[in-house]
Amino acid sequence: MDATEPELESLSQRELRNESGRVLRAVGEGQSFVLTNRGIPVGRIVPLDAPAATLPIARPAKRVGGWGLLKPQPVETDRPMSRIMDELREDRV
Secondary structure: OOOOOOOOEEEEHHHHHHOHHHHHHHHHOOOOEEEEEOOEEEEEEOOOOOOOOOOOOOOOOOOOOOHHHOOOOOOOOOOOHHHHHHHHHHOOO
16 A cells, blocks of 8 residues: 555454445445455455556566567467367377
């Protein structure tokens, strides 16, 4: 949560169960809640039109690259898919 985001009301599982009507009305009016389980935040209840929460980056990446550098593999088009599937199934028999 950053400085521009208002403090959200904490709501336990028990409170959600016992006060579901109040919570649904409040969410319908634009209020958001942090849902807790035994005092530990586990989720958020937000209105449908609320902007998606941004997740802070705990630590920057140590390496450059990753999935973005992978090149797509060429697709074999000279054989029908049924033949390719038959060949793959032979390995399991």
